[in-house]
Amino acid sequence: MERPNTHTQTHTHTHTYIRRYSVTMGSPTAVRLLPRQLSFQALVLLVVFALWSFEQVAAEPVQYPVLHSIGRQNPVERGHITVDAASTKRSVNKYVADDNKAQPAELVNKGSSGDQTELYRVSVQVGQGKTLSAAVPVCLLKASNFREQITLHLDSEGKPWHLDYLVSASTCGPSSRQTQRPPRTQVFLERAVVGARPRLEQIVENTPDGKAPPEPTFLQKYWYYIIPVVLMVLLSGQEEPAKK
Structure with missing residues (x-):
């Protein structure tokens, strides 16, 4: 219950x-x-x-100040270039002239001596006190009617390390007209490209007859390991003399 x-x-x-x-x-x-x-x-x-x-x-575009000079004159600012290392479009890289600064035509008309060996120099300030420069003869710049090309070369980290400055003329001659308008400037970027690595052949020591030496045997490779082991085995195998 x-x-x-x-x-x-x-x-x-x-x-x-x-x-x-x-x-x-x-x-x-x-x-x-x-x-x-x-x-x-x-x-x-x-x-x-x-x-x-x-x-x-x-991805934000970067601006670099552009300066120019003739001969040994001190560089003066003329504008800036805007570049975008992350973009593949050429249109994003451009030159913007400063309306309050002397442009190449004005600088040449006022400061050139007429000597064909005189150089027109372009400088780009890329930061941290670093300036890249390139130059062409003044007569080529005038013959090209101030059509110029600025090329920045970038390293593997996307930082400028070299500057190329070219004009459309290859021979000196009188320009068709004088103008105070800003130059017709093209800006290009050249990015670093990793090239193909060379294929290295394995170095082989040849004998006097031109043939490769034979492969060493097992004993030839490891004799310095084998001998100590053999000696230890021989010494440990000796029996102590019987005590009387």
């Missing part, structure tokens, strides 16, 4: 234990997971935002 009561009490105790276990382990776990999920999502958003900001900064 007492066995059903015992079963009922045991079942009730087990049910109560499971219910307490679910309440105790359920809510705190959910509460602990919520901040972790929020922290992970915030970290992902922060990383995405940082990458996006880096791409925006890296």
Whole structure:
């Protein structure tokens, strides 16, 4: 008569234990997971935002001041060039003349001596006290009617390291007209390209007869390891003399 009561009490105790276990382990776990999920999502958003900001900064065009001079005159500013190393479009690289500064035609008309060996020099300030320069004869610049080409060479990190300055004329001669208008300038970028690596042949020592030496045997390769082992085995195998 007492066995059903015992079963009922045991079942009730087990049910109560499971219910307490679910309440105790359920809510705190959910509460602990919520901040972790929020922290992970915030970290992902922060990383995405940082990458996006880096791409925006890296893709932003850069301006470099352009100076010019004739002969031994001190360089004066004439404008700036805008280049975008991340873009493959040529139209984004351009020269912008400063209307308040003397342009090549004005500088040549006022400061040139007429000597065909006189040079017109262009300088580009690329930052950190570094200036790239190139020059052409003044007579070529005048013969080209001030059509010029500025080429910046970039290194593997996208930084300028060399400057080319060309004009459209190849021989000196009188220009068709004198103008005070800004020059017709084209700006190009030359990026560093990793070339093919040379394939090096393995150096092989030849014998006097022109043939490669034979491959050394196992003993020839490892004799200095084998001899100590053999000596240790021989010495350890000697029996001590019997004591009388």
